[in-house]
Amino acid sequence: MALADFENNDLKLIIFGGKGGVGKTSCAIATALALAENFKTLLISTDPAHSVSDCLDQQIGFKVVKVNNTARLWAIEVVADEALSEFKTEHKSELKKLLETSTNLDNTDIDEMLALSIPGIDEVMSFKTIIDFIEEGEYEKYVVDTAPTGHALRLISSPKLLDEWIKVAARMRWKYRYMITSFAGSYRQDEVDTFLLSLKKTVKRIENLLKDSTKCEFIPVCIPETMAISETSRLLSDLGKSEIVPRQIIVNNVMVSEDCSFCRSRKAGQEKYLLQISEIFSTLNKVEVPVFAEEIHGLKSLDQLKDCLFKTE
Ligand SMILES: Nc1ncnc2c1ncn2[C@@H]1O[C@H](COP(=O)(O)OP(=O)(O)O)[C@@H](O)[C@H]1O
Numbered sequence: 280m281a282l283a284d285f286e287n288n289d290l291k292l293i294i295f296g297g298k299g300g301v302g303k304t305s306c307a308i309a310t311a312l313a314l315a316e317n318f319k320t321l322l323i324s325t326d327p328a329h330s331v332s333d334c335l336d337q338q339i340g341f342k343v344v345k346v347n348n349t350a351r352l353w354a355i356e357v358v359a360d361e362a363l364s365e366f367k368t369e370h371k372s373e374l375k376k377l378l379e380t381s382t383n384l385d386n387t388d389i390d391e392m393l394a395l396s397i398p399g400i401d402e403v404m405s406f407k408t409i410i411d412f413i414e415e416g417e418y419e420k421y422v423v424d425t426a427p428t429g430h431a432l433r434l435i436s437s438p439k440l441l442d443e444w445i446k447v448a449a450r451m452r453w454k455y456r457y458m459i460t461s462f463a464g465s466y467r468q469d470e471v472d473t474f475l476l477s478l479k480k481t482v483k484r485i486e487n488l489l490k491d492s493t494k495c496e497f498i499p500v501c502i503p504e505t506m507a508i509s510e511t512s513r514l515l516s517d518l519g520k521s522e523i524v525p526r527q528i529i530v531n532n533v534m535v536s537e538d539c540s541f542c543r544s545r546k547a548g549q550e551k552y553l554l555q556i557s558e559i560f561s562t563l564n565k566v567e568v569p570v571f572a573e574e575i576h577g578l579k580s581l582d583q584l585k586d587c588l589f590k591t592e
């Protein structure tokens with residue numbers, strides 16, 4: 280079978296996830312190359328390991344660049360720290376005012392507080408970067424390569440985390456509003472309220488996008504090995520909690536050749552795992568990709584992988 284239904288114009292966001300080393304980056308790039316044949320496509324890597332640059336053999340980094348020798352493919356590797364400092368610079372006055380008006384912190388304390396690292400912030404910033412791109416709407420398709428499973432799940436649940444922070448901030452502001460209203464008789468919405476409201480709207484938009492299977496698709500990548508199967512099962516059940524239901528799965532590194540005794544023994548060893556995959560993931564369209572003789576590196580082998588993923592016979 281081949282990866283299907285990507286031509287649908289409504290489908291904007293395609294996210295690849297799975298265990299480390301199963302082929303997420305290779306499959307994400309190959310899919311982006313296929314989409315770029317018909318659509319203006321942006322490949323976004325949220326993996327701090329930045330393997331997109333290595334796989335494409337082209338330095339990408341935290342700035343959109345055109346992928347060499349492609350007609351319509353651009354790529355960016357998100358650096359969460361940089362995304363966070365851009366966010367803090369852009370919203371410095373709102374963040375400072377939020378803390379000034381709802382805590383007893385002085386200026387030095389506020390600066391220290393703003394410099395603190397916050398758990399989960401990397402994924403929130405990565406996701407916000409993706410959403411900002413989608414909202415700017417310069418591309419027709421957005422393909423996301425993630426770091427191993429835990430990261431992808433944190434990425435998916437980042438809107439919830441952001442929503443919790445907004446609620447805490449809003450609660451802190453209520454006291455301030457109450458005070459102002461008691462002293463001044465009325466309260467006028469300020470830039471902090473506008474900022475929190477706009478963040479809240481962003482969270483809603485992310486949640487709606489993730490749950491909408493016509494606009495967003497999550498593709499798990501698995502290999503016929505026991506640990507990868509267990510991790511993929513957990514991934515699917517955790518995705519289900521966020522109401523994300525994948526339609527298809529890539530089963531990578533399948534041994535096809537029977538030309539040598541090593542190949543035959545590898546192939547025989549994979550049989551039971553392929554059977555398990557068929558049973559456990561019976562509802563998903565399965566796309567099998569053979570193990571290549573060499574690693575996937577550079578456009579030529581990525582093109583071969585693209586053909587495996589999208590061949591329709
Ligand atoms: N079908 C395949 N045949 C041969 N090598 C593969 C295949 N798929 C992936 N690889 C290689 O396996 C390694 C891990 O792949 P990668 O796409 O980086 O995985 P992940 O992003 O899941 O960590 C890379 O060296 C890649 O070239």
Ligand SMILES: [Mg+2]
Pocket residue numbers: 303304305326330424425426
């Ligand atoms: Mg990778």
